[in-house]
Amino acid sequence: MKPKHQRLTLALLAFAAVVGAGLLALSALGEQASFxxxxxxxxxxGVPVGRAVRLGGMxxxxxxxxxxxxxxxxFVVTDGRATIPVVFAGIVPDLFRENSGVVAEGAFQRDGTFVASNLLAKHDEKYMPPQIAGKMHETRTLEP
Structure with a gap:
């Protein structure tokens, strides 16, 4: 085999290895991503049952x-238009209370209940995670 063909073969194998590694990384991240x-x-x-997601609202x-x-x-999480019942077993954050913003990490059950594995509470009266603020704004503008 000519040196030119050896270099081309080596370059193609290296490219295939990089693409394969990238696809494996994306696959792993896709399974771990929390939406x-x-x-x-x-x-x-709707959300698939058992899929790791974040649920946010008040x-x-x-x-x-x-x-x-x-x-x-x-407790119940609401965004002003819909409500979702949530169950959490563990120590709640100090700032967690009614009429306050929350992001719950966990998964939905078949009955529509969200089982949280972690709770994130807002830090002060003016702070709200950007995702919740955007969703709350969208929801309020759609109401009649």
Missing amino acids: FYAPSDVRRE VAGGSMARAPDGVTVR
Whole structure:
């Protein structure tokens, strides 16, 4: 085989290896990615059961209830148009309360309940994660 053909073959193999590594990386990231949804997005589009996602909105007033075990909390997340029941077992952030912004990481169950594995609460009265602020703004502009 001529040196020119050897170099071409080596270059093609190197290119194929780089493309293969890139595809493997994208595949791994795709499985680990956590997508953000507002309650109205979930009601409109649906979310696959068991898929890791983030659910964001406001904790509805009067919806928080602690279970007798002391660590399980049930509450409702709303964006003004739709509501989603959420269950979280663990220690809630200090800033977590009703009528406050929250992002819950977890997965949906078949009955429509969101089981959270982690809760993120807003930091002060003026702060809201950009994703929630955008979704809340979109939702409010669509209301009659």
